[in-house]
Amino acid sequence: MESQSLTKRKTFDTHLAYVVKGSSVMNAVPVEECSFAEYSQQQLMHLAKRFHNTKRTYLLVDPLQGKHIPVSPRDCLTMLRTLGGRLQAEFPETKLVxxxxxxxxxxxAVVAECMGVGCSYITTTREEVPEVSSWIEFQEEHSHATExxxxxxxxxxxxxxxxxxxFVDDELSTGKTLVNMLEQLKQSFPQLNEKRVVAASIINRMSDExxxxxxxxxxxxxxxxxxxxxDYTETxxxxxxxxxxxxxxxxxDDDCIKSAYLIKDECGRSPRTGVVIGEYINDVLARHGFITSADSTMLPAGRDIVVIGxxxxxxxxxxxAEQLEQSGNYDSVKFHxxxxxPIGICTDDDYPIFNGYKLQSFYEKGRQTYLYDLARYDSxxxxxxxxxxxxEAVTELEALLRHYGCREIIVERI
Structure with a gap:
């Protein structure tokens, strides 16, 4: 079933920032072809309640972001590429996101994609990355995990x-996280003072001050x-x-499960250590295109598919997920x-998170993670x-998906 709290959304034309040919990213699409759609607060912000977080009781949930709420890859990427297209139009010289x-x-990553295939992309992380010997550390405001x-x-x-x-975040509320990070970075990289620095976000709630x-x-x-x-605390x-x-x-009954695949592949490039975005896209599509190819038999046509990060x-x-959706082979494709x-669960019509499950983290044994708004899917x-x-983490998530009707479960390592 689908959440009753989700409002109907207008569909916009997707801006593709790259051209795929033979699993390769060829070049950036000219900026004049970008879709500069306008989005409303109703489309991009639903209110949820944090579970046992005393720093801030509410959470802004973006139904198009593809994180907590399942979304059409097209709808998600249209929104993200609209942000990226605007940034590319104003800051076309950018080579680092x-x-x-x-x-x-x-x-x-989508902002970097819109900047062109040669743009470098790196993410902050909370994970242990053995190949990295030197870190810049900072604190994040409001989060349940601040480091x-x-x-x-x-x-x-x-x-x-x-x-x-x-620098890209989903929401800017006070800017403290950015200030903390920028101060740490400038201490280690004084040349940053000579660069143009942009803070980009889906939603900006910062005061003029x-x-x-x-x-x-x-x-x-x-x-x-x-x-x-x-302050949405009272709301x-x-x-x-x-x-x-x-x-x-x-x-x-286990007999109703047609098949479950585990694809074990060598880890490729990681945004945690830094990638060139075009090379990273090529890597993903080339090494995992056998699932999305037209002659693939791993996911039978006419099914409802969910892709889970x-x-x-x-x-x-x-x-x-985008490749699967664009193939036209499936009744629906969702991504989250x-x-x-930890987000509170509530079945009220105007609340965005109607179910949620505790799962073991894929990255650290004993650490708890969550999956929200799960519906019934075929694969x-x-x-x-x-x-x-x-x-153990794979087994837990596989069991949950089977409970929701999945007959084919593929696990891909990037």
Whole structure:
């Protein structure tokens, strides 16, 4: 079933920032072909209640972002490429984009995609990355997990090649996270003072005073939607929430499960250490195109498909979901991702999160993650860049998807 709280949305033409030919990204689409759609607050912001978070009781949930709520890849990427197209039109010289974990990793990647195939892209992370020896660490406001870090080596290599750096988050409310990060970066990279620095977001709730505070530090703000910085604490207090559920008992006959595949592949490039976005897209589509190809038998046609990313790993799954949707072989394709964020569950019509389940993290044994608004699907593709040794996490998510009717489950390692 689908959430009753989701409003009907207008469909916009997708701006493709690259051309795929033989699983290769050929070149950027001219900026004049971008779709500069306008989005309303109703389209981009639903209010949810955080579960046991005393820093801020409410959470802004974007139904088009592809994180907490399942979304058509087309609708998600149209919105993200609209932001990217606007930034590309104003800052075409940009060769470095930084995305914030965990919710903005795909947003930042799409912005980099819109800048052209040669743009470097790097994300902050909360994960352990053994190949990185030097980190820039900073604190994130409001989050349940405040510590973030950025690979110093990856950032340094890309910084040399650009005159403009774009930092991308899903929401800017006070700008404290950006200030914290910028101060840390400038201590290690004083040459950043000579660069143009842009803070980009889907939603900007900052006051004029806070925008000026960032401007005084040399940072320009750009967004898809500017709204007032309202405290929604009282608004969400009306919702009687519960926590996410434990995994349901497996009540399906195993004979009804046609097949489950586990694709074990060597890990490729990682945005946590820095990638050239065109090479990364090529890598994803070339190594995993056998699922989305026209003659693939792994996902039977005429099915309802869900593609699920894992925590910080979202963009690769979104690309694969887009290819599946564009094939026209399936009744529907949706995309969303697991998350560290504990969100309250409520079945009220005007509340966006109507179910949720606790799952073991793909990245750290014993760490709890969540999957929200799960519906019934015929087939599922799980896209992750986690190490292959945490089979308990795979087994848990596979069991949950089987409970919701999935007959084919593919696990892809990027």
């Amino acid at each position: 930084v995305g914030f974990a965990e919710t903005a990793t795909a947003i930042g 973030q870090k950025l690979s110093a080596d990856g950032f340094a290599a890309a910084l040399e090649k650009t005159e403009t750096v774009i 806070n925008i000026m505070r960032l401007a005084d530090r040399g940072m320009i703000c750009r967004e898809l939607l500017k709204i007032d910085n309202i 969400v207090n009306k919702f009687a929430i519960t926590g996410a559920s434990d995994l349901p008992a497996n009540d399906l 894992t925590e910080e790993c979202m963009y690769a799954g979104l690309l694969i 991702a697991t998350t560290r964020s 599922a593709v799980i896209v992750t860049d986690s190490a292959p040794d945490n089979m």
